[in-house]
Amino acid sequence: MSGMEKTTTLPRPNDTMSIREGSHQPAGDLPQSKAVFDQGHVDVILGVIADDGGVSADALDPALQRRALRKIDTWVLPLLALTTMLQFLDKSTLNYAAIFGIAEDTGLVGTDYSWLASIFYFGYLVVQPVAANLLQKLPPAKCLAVTVFIWGVILFMHVVCHNWGGLMAVRFFLGMAEGVVTPAFMLISTAWYARRDQPLRMGIWFAFNGIAQILGGILAYGLGHIHSSIASWKWMYLVTGALSILWAIVLWFVLPDHQGTAWFLNAAEKRAAIEMVRSNHTGVHNNQFQRSQLVEAVCDPKVWLLAVMALVWNVPNSIATFGSLVIENFSFTVLGTTLLGMPAGALEFVVMLVITFVCLRIRSIRVWCMVTALTIALIGSIMVFAVPFENKHALLGGYYLLYAFPTGYILLLGMASANIAGHTKKVVANSLIMIGYSVGNIIGPQFFLTRQKPRYRLGIGSCLVSFAILIALCIVLRFYLMWENKKRAAVRAEAERQMQEEGNTQYEFRNLTDKENPLFVYVY
Numbered sequence: 001m002s003g004m005e006k007t008t009t010l011p012r013p014n015d016t017m018s019i020r021e022g023s024h025q026p027a028g029d030l031p032q033s034k035a036v037f038d039q040g041h042v043d044v045i046l047g048v049i050a051d052d053g054g055v056s057a058d059a060l061d062p063a064l065q066r067r068a069l070r071k072i073d074t075w076v077l078p079l080l081a082l083t084t085m086l087q088f089l090d091k092s093t094l095n096y097a098a099i100f101g102i103a104e105d106t107g108l109v110g111t112d113y114s115w116l117a118s119i120f121y122f123g124y125l126v127v128q129p130v131a132a133n134l135l136q137k138l139p140p141a142k143c144l145a146v147t148v149f150i151w152g153v154i155l156f157m158h159v160v161c162h163n164w165g166g167l168m169a170v171r172f173f174l175g176m177a178e179g180v181v182t183p184a185f186m187l188i189s190t191a192w193y194a195r196r197d198q199p200l201r202m203g204i205w206f207a208f209n210g211i212a213q214i215l216g217g218i219l220a221y222g223l224g225h226i227h228s229s230i231a232s233w234k235w236m237y238l239v240t241g242a243l244s245i246l247w248a249i250v251l252w253f254v255l256p257d258h259q260g261t262a263w264f265l266n267a268a269e270k271r272a273a274i275e276m277v278r279s280n281h282t283g284v285h286n287n288q289f290q291r292s293q294l295v296e297a298v299c300d301p302k303v304w305l306l307a308v309m310a311l312v313w314n315v316p317n318s319i320a321t322f323g324s325l326v327i328e329n330f331s332f333t334v335l336g337t338t339l340l341g342m343p344a345g346a347l348e349f350v351v352m353l354v355i356t357f358v359c360l361r362i363r364s365i366r367v368w369c370m371v372t373a374l375t376i377a378l379i380g381s382i383m384v385f386a387v388p389f390e391n392k393h394a395l396l397g398g399y400y401l402l403y404a405f406p407t408g409y410i411l412l413l414g415m416a417s418a419n420i421a422g423h424t425k426k427v428v429a430n431s432l433i434m435i436g437y438s439v440g441n442i443i444g445p446q447f448f449l450t451r452q453k454p455r456y457r458l459g460i461g462s463c464l465v466s467f468a469i470l471i472a473l474c475i476v477l478r479f480y481l482m483w484e485n486k487k488r489a490a491v492r493a494e495a496e497r498q499m500q501e502e503g504n505t506q507y508e509f510r511n512l513t514d515k516e517n518p519l520f521v522y523v524y
Helices: 002-008 034-039 044-051 062-091 093-099 102-106 112-137 140-160 164-178 181-192 198-223 232-254 267-278 291-298 301-313 316-328 334-340 342-361 366-386 392-419 423-447 457-487 489-502
Strands: none
Touching: 062 093, 062 140, 062 164, 062 181, 062 198, 062 232, 062 267, 093 102, 093 112, 093 198, 093 232, 102 164, 112 140, 112 164, 112 181, 112 423, 140 164, 140 181, 140 232, 181 198, 181 267, 181 392, 181 423, 198 232, 198 342, 198 392, 291 423, 301 392, 301 423, 301 457, 316 392, 316 423, 316 457, 334 342, 342 366, 342 392, 366 392, 366 457, 392 423, 392 457, 423 457, 457 489
């Protein structure tokens, strides 16, 4: 029992551990200068707190925190949502190009189109270690802006491609450019929102994938009526490329790095915004690599479980690339196909908002919400797989139900954001999850074989099997996190008792991992 007692004893205010030696600053010994925090061993937000003279009573005022939250929702959330919309529109432009003659114009045959879908995620996969390093050392907001600008330029380059090799090259580099986005979004969402607020906010920005599908259908329908020397599929890339470059400029100047630099918050609201995320125990940003946190990340079973789930979850994501071909094979016209894809985006948007709102209102229901989304998608995949081909309306209805599955995926990302602490550990875990995401998206298109048109039995079957496996893995994840909480209950109770006796220990912003922090509670 002596080992347990040593683990649960919190540092007292008169302890003198040094931040510069790599240990964590004890409560009651908070530095009075921001310079100390520049060493990177603790969260940058502690520098803001120290320079402001500690926690004020105003910062804890619920009314002030609600006002700060409204402003964050007004400025940060729309920027994330519109960036998500652009990202989905950009990478799915190939989906619309497929029905406007890109295969004929560039000589695609056999599995060439499937490899164009997969190569994007090879780029996504390759860039993950680079993305992890950038997001550790640089503010995610600035990384995001530069990334959007680069992918806008690459979209323009699609227009000069005349063969499969050229398209493979630009698709690979587009994947590299967009590979920074989701890890950056996960860090930004964790930094700006309390854990209880994260599922709905992450659901809102991710739901704009559905808006992108609606907008993409309208855009493709309009551009499909253009008759000029420039092919319709090239117009898609020109328009989305221009939008991306303009949006990158907006992000650079408008999206702040953290609460301390938020131009839309006054001094009191900045402190209130910081206090809102204190209970996350995940911090805001730390720019120094911690080897011990890397080791903990790669040895943590839940990190690998989340990564495997991300892999399986994104095998069905190939439906985003092949969706137009699937609908067209239901014997609809080319322009009609562009419009008939829009309700799938609307369903994704509505399901995303409803289910993530439920997560906001009801505690300990996140995994069951993931299972609900997967069950809807499973029903849809069974319909598309099994309904007689003559029943076009049922096939189309089943196809729409498939688009419930992204809701579960954003909840999976939310589970990772809420249950992994320590900045280096978060960055490494996010990278592993994105590697799983990339591998799943590489594998998925290979199940859609041209010779199996119009039913794509193997492709739709892969979706069906993936959803069934994921339902089982979700249940495993829930019970594993419940077991972890129960195992840590005694340690947590002792830590809370000492807190009451000795005061606030500032564990929330000391760059502790979820396993190091005795107060950390996993959510599920």
